[in-house]
Amino acid sequence: MARIRTIKPEAFTSESLAEVSVHAERTFFGLLTQADDHGRFRDNPAIIAGLLWPLRAEHTPVHVEDDLQQLADAGLICRYTGCDGRRYLHIVTWFEHQKIDKPSQTRIPTCPDHHATQRCGSCKGTCTVLTESRANTPRGLPETSAKTPRTLDRPSKAPVTTPTVRSKSKSGQQATLDGATDAPKRTAKKTAGHKPVREDSPKAPRTLSEDSAPGSRILDPGSSYPSGRTAPAPSPSAQDLLGEYVAACTQRPPGDVIGHLGRITKKLLDEGIAPEHIRGGLQRFAANPKHPSVLTSMVNEAMNASSAGLVRPESRSNLPGHRAWANPADPAAAYAEEL
Structure with missing residues (x-):
């Protein structure tokens, strides 16, 4: 149902509207009369062409699709997919230029980019689809990322040497209590759970396979020296x-x-x-x-595109090409091979 809307005089000097064609500008003004009280409407070029261009048969839905794309590129409308899976659009600056007295409730889903917090026509309130999708979206790092991977054990501190204590025994011999010899053992007991690094790696070194090409594997399209593989040619835009x-x-x-x-x-x-x-x-x-x-x-x-003309089979390649009837004196002799 079309509605009475307001068009300000500044609209004809708008730089945004000047970016689109005259047909797209008329389509934009027509959308003002077809959008609901919240500036939303169905994004269907066939429907819009039938409502806005009924007496202009030369302006087909294909042209209306081009008008809508121009308006979207200029930032005048926003085309989106609602929570019901259908395509809709809304006028971006609707609430800045349209003052609706007692607006009716909308029946169209909200735009997830501009009207996420407004009333959704399908959900009868805040859009539950957008709320559930945002609630299920993981934020931050997962719990497993809190654990850092184990690296090589750091070398333990150097053993602390104790001074040598010398005492005389009954037999006159000196007994030596060397704390330095016992220190490594005590240190080994304190570092329980830490495995020393083996000198030789248990995994054999990786070698190149027989079919591996020498040279750098980095794609460098600007280098003039052979470096293994070459970068593919860029496709034209x-x-x-x-x-x-x-x-x-x-x-x-x-x-x-x-x-x-x-x-x-x-x-x-x-x-x-x-x-x-x-x-x-x-x-x-x-x-x-x-x-x-x-x-x-x-x-x-x-x-x-298919190739024009017929190709004579290879089994009869010795036959001459077709000739128009030349009314020869002796047709049997002239067309003996083809007859």
Whole structure:
């Protein structure tokens, strides 16, 4: 149900709205009339196109999706997934510009980034899904990390030597009580539980396998000396592909066209489409410029283009190629091999 909203005069001099196209700006103003009293609405381009562009058949849901992406990039709306698994959006500066008298309760889930503490339409209060997810999130180090790993035993302190006491026995001989000889034994008793470090390690030293290549294993794409393995070549980005397209054009395309192509190119790269297929689609688009939304179809054509023409089997490679009917005087002699 559409609602009466307020549009301030400053909206037409807003720098944020100036970053998007005129169609995206109209979509933004239309969302003001469709959003609920908390600035939330369904993130469905088909629904929004039917509500905001009913008499403009040329502005399809594909164009509305581009409008929403422009508004999200400019920070005017926030697109999120609610606790019920569906896609929603809300106007970021809603409460700054809209003063709602007696707002109704919302039926849409809250945004986990901006409205986590506000009322959730699905949970009828604070979002329980967000609360449970935050409560189950481990914080800090686990309990097992409090124990430090045991390292090599530190050497015990040097034995303390005691002075030698000499006393005469009845037979006139001197008995020597050497405390230094007994000190190591007493020290050994006090260091119970500590094992001395063995001189030889029980594990054999690791050696290189037969198929191991010599040299450094660090990937260094800037080194000109052989160092074992080499770093893979970096894949081109969306900016690189758009730079090749602009360089191939006779005149620089408008900024809106380049921006639209850049968003589609980035989306195709994120889907895993090979850069050479996207490059082929851009070449087709440069040869036959249309609306930027057809770039996806041209990339698909570059990916799945089949070779034209039929190939003669190798078993009959000695036969000449097909010739058009030339009305010879003797058809049997002229087409003997093919007849």
